[in-house]
Amino acid sequence: MTVPSSTGTSRHSPEPQGSRHKRRMTRKSRRLWLVLACLGCFAVATGLVLNAFSSSIVFFMAPSQVLKAPPASDRVIRLGGMVVAGSLRRSLEGQTPINQFEVTDGQAAIDVRYEGILPDLFREGQSVVALGTYRGGSAFIASEVLAKHDETYMPKEVAAALQRSGKWDPRFGKPPSSESLNSMARGATGGSNGR
């Protein structure tokens, strides 16, 4: 069995000189299809695995999900959603700040109680993710609160001008899109859920 110099070992018997070029091309295209087929199978397998585990891949649960299927009171979960405007109550117990606020996904709301300092980005209307335990009813005791900012960026001056003119209140959802800013046709685009 001869070993061709650059095209790897040949599993086929030597062939007449005329069809040699053609044979080499088909071997290449067979390798290409083999690679693509393996990749396709691997992609399908990965997709099935991710689909099967999708409930544990999500970083947080929405309040309506928590109320629909309440987790055990000792299980630590993450609750994500928007802080309801006007729901934040701050108090002090000794040196520890106590924060209580409602988190909503637009369909249901849960009361969150958190002892500690909230992140800088925390505000009413902001999306947050709270780590803690669900104690039944609408009570959630958080041990950690993370602020989740959205994909919208806006210069300070523009945001200030928008709020001054009354076109947008950050406590009630996302700022108007840059398109509507240009045309100034629409106001705020309503409160969206945890995203």
Added chain:
Amino acid sequence: MTKATHQPLSGRPAQGAFLHRFANPGRFLRLSRWLFPALCAFSGVFLAIGLVWALLFSPADWQQGDAVRIMYLHVPMAILASAGYATLAVCGVLSLVWKHPLADLAAVEIGPVGAVVTALCLLTGAFWGKPMWGAWWVWDARLTSVLVLFFLYLGHIALIQAFDDPQRGYRAAAVLAIAGVIDLPIIKFSVTWWNTLHQPDSITLTHAPTMPSSMLLPLSLCMIGFATGFAALVTGRLKAAIIETRAQQMLTRRARPLSESA
């Protein structure tokens, strides 16, 4: 591929010639003689303008303040981490299917650059996450899938050097590079498929960017600057690798008669 065999005049020979042109290390050396300094100059100019604009003159975000400026490093690093891995996978296909020697050398040289870029993406992300989210790191789908990408890069670097016979290393690393491509759509769509702490993409093909042009323009300049910088690094490393291979071949050719006569 099979379609090409039905068009002998234009399809197959032209394609062969096209691939052959880039498989030729000598041609690449001649190409890199002007391409490498051109990429360096291009990258330097764009990064100088883009970074000064982004870090000094672009507006602060209304809620993130000046911390938003980390975006001008983080986003290019994130895009280049994925794009670099896609290039690595293309090299893997070229290596497994067409056995291009240049594709193997390119895979060796892209790996470490991509790994550093991915590490920078994770680092800048951590420095951004701490003041904004309140955490250096969370195990959400976006962050975890990028960490997997970093380990894929490390695995590729280790695997390509793990064998005494470099050809076996090239083949094993090519298989890893191609299989790892699955991670790229997971990274891209993690923020839409699952709820994550990481925000969704601001710049998409389907929607208008959720960012004013006073931020988008410096970001684009930084993006072009870092991308050409990545290309310049890879071109320079590849050029050096080809020259090194040739020098070694020359030395062994010269050493052989001496050792035989001794």
